[in-house]
Amino acid sequence: MIRAMTAFLIGMTMAASVWADDLEQTMKQMKSAFRDAAQAQSVDTMKAAVMDLSTLVAQAKHDEYDGKNLAAYHEGLQELSQALDTVKGDLDKGQLDQAKADLRKVDDLRKEYHKKTR
Numbered sequence: 001m002i003r004a005m006t007a008f009l010i011g012m013t014m015a016a017s018v019w020a021d022d023l024e025q026t027m028k029q030m031k032s033a034f035r036d037a038a039q040a041q042s043v044d045t046m047k048a049a050v051m052d053l054s055t056l057v058a059q060a061k062h063d064e065y066d067g068k069n070l071a072a073y074h075e076g077l078q079e080l081s082q083a084l085d086t087v088k089g090d091l092d093k094g095q096l097d098q099a100k101a102d103l104r105k106v107d108d109l110r111k112e113y114h115k116k117t118r
Helices: 003-037 043-062 070-092 096-117
Strands: none
Touching: 003 043, 003 096, 043 070, 043 096, 070 096
């Protein structure tokens, strides 16, 4: 019985660690996709990076979050999705400069919500 409980507790600890690692990996990929979008020199290149970033934001909404402010975490991801929709709209119109300007809002949201959730 003690062995079974020990194995269960070890398994749960490892599972929690994997969930945290999943979110950490997603966040690292988001950082890379953001950098790619910010450095893009064409609408198509930026659009691909922004689409990747949007996909990662959607994934982060489903990753296990064990930080101190779950409500702010979800609120930040929702605002991030909306900001990325604005950037996508700019890119659909071929407005690279406006898309880059609107991408700054994404970075501002990152800073704001990292403060709120740490």
